[in-house]
Amino acid sequence: MSTSPTVQEARTRTREVTSQFDDDYWRAADLERRYPQEFVDAMGASGLLAAMIPEVHGGLGWGIGAASAVMEEINASGGHSAACHAQMYTMGAVLRHGTQEQKERYLPAIASGDLRLQAFSITESSGSDTSRIETVAERDGDDYVITGHKTWTSRIGESDLALVLARTSPRGERPTEGMTLFLVDLREVRASHPEQLEVIPVRTMFNYATNQVKYHGLRVPGSAVLGEVGKGFRHVIDGWNAERILLAAEAIGDSRWFVERAVSYSKERVVFDRPIAVNQGIQFPIADAYMRMRAADGVRWEACALFDAGEACGAEANMAKWLAAEASWQAANMCLDTYGGFGFVDTYDVERKFRETRVYGIAPVSSNMIRSFVATKVLGLPKSY
The missing domain is CATH 2.40.110.10 (Butyryl-CoA Dehydrogenase, subunit A, domain 2)
Structure with missing residues (x-):
């Protein structure tokens, strides 16, 4: 985990926003299939969605490490960053490929929250x-x-x-x-x-x-x-590394949420006159989930460091996304097992987060596509498609 001052600031500022939106808020939005506009507005007003927009255009001018911390903290709080994550990486296409007129017209308004991309x-x-x-x-x-x-x-x-x-x-x-x-x-x-x-x-x-x-x-x-x-395809794919890193951070945030909830619940839940946390059948899966999360997090920060240094990071970004998606899904199942039947009850929020985290194995790139990338681009195996 990065301990840089900027990353710590990103975490602190994000927590200030997420503290205003509790489980009840996210549960109601999920039940109604309602876009969490109040949350997105608050994130926009905080300037956090402009984390990667340069200061000259009104943004915070942070690197992807700090930006990824924002996404992680949203999910770790019990929220769902999919409501606003695209603005973190879509603006990169404008920044890298836009004309000066397009940058001046759109980026400051995106940074201020007046425009949504x-x-x-x-x-x-x-x-x-x-x-x-x-x-x-x-x-x-x-x-x-x-x-x-x-x-x-x-x-x-x-x-x-x-x-x-x-x-x-x-x-x-x-x-x-x-x-x-x-x-x-x-x-x-x-x-x-x-x-x-x-x-x-x-x-x-x-x-x-x-x-x-x-x-x-x-x-x-x-x-x-x-x-x-x-040349539009090239302009799209040069933003893929950022997208994969940011979504890896989201999945890591979900893993944190599942582990923290499982630890807390297992200490409080008493069956046969003792908390279920004393049972190795409960402890071991939680420990497994925590270690998988930490492993994914390590590759995530490796990818962030390479990206922010302007170095090639396609392998690391893809591997971070795969590892984080696998970790969050394993953690989701572990948490549901820990809660047992109560995990299926919406008031505990496990079933909501369970549904939300499943997407990371599918989108925006499936885990199998990442396996193909690593096999052919990293290990030099023949292409299968």
Whole structure:
């Protein structure tokens, strides 16, 4: 665990916000499938969602280590950082590939919390094979017209801006070429041409504001292009390491929550005239979960150090994500076993966090895809796809 002053400040400031949102708040939001807008607003007002935006643009100018601590603390408090985590890494595309005009127009407003960039509209029915997306953007004078269907686009209803990936030229010999990334101002779309954007809410097993989105000839100005035309896929993937590190931290936060709750409950729960914590059948799984969490945390901080130093960290970022996802899922099962039947009762919050943490083995990259990455990119084994 990092002990740097910035990371400690990140933890302290995040705890100040999360202390205002207790288990009852998160339980009610989950039950109603309601977006936790009050929490996200508080995080935005605190400046923490601008952790990685440089100070020159109004942000905190922190590294990814401190930013990851913010995500970890949200989940460790019993909250659900999926409501706001995208803003941590989506702004990176603007920072790295935006024009000076785009940076000056959007980044200070994102940093202040006046603008929300929470929507990343990429995935289609082809899933992880992004090269086969079918959404197209055709040039029409100075504008582009976007037509297509995205299977998953989270928080678009809660966002002012969205990153949208579309094909601007047909799929060819180099399948990852020919896609362009657009920074779409949703406020303008909603005000002038709402019929061009169809949002279909998707109910999932946990409280996640996700949707299908259909673009019905959505007209955007040429100034909405982010980076180079035809190079959008490259612009997307260079943010993947940050995304994996931040989500690894979230899963580690979940592991902390499960371990802490299991320790506390096992000391208090008395069966056969003694606390269940004295039983090795209870102790050993809790100890296992704690050690798995610490191991994942170690690789997470290794990835953070490399990322902040500007060094290659694809292997470490992916391994941290895999290890953390495995650790949080094992911890979730351990915690449910510790609580027994009470773990299924919503007032204990175990079943809610159990559902929430399961996603880390699937999204934004599945654990099996990470295994493939490590096998081929790190160990030099032949590609399987």
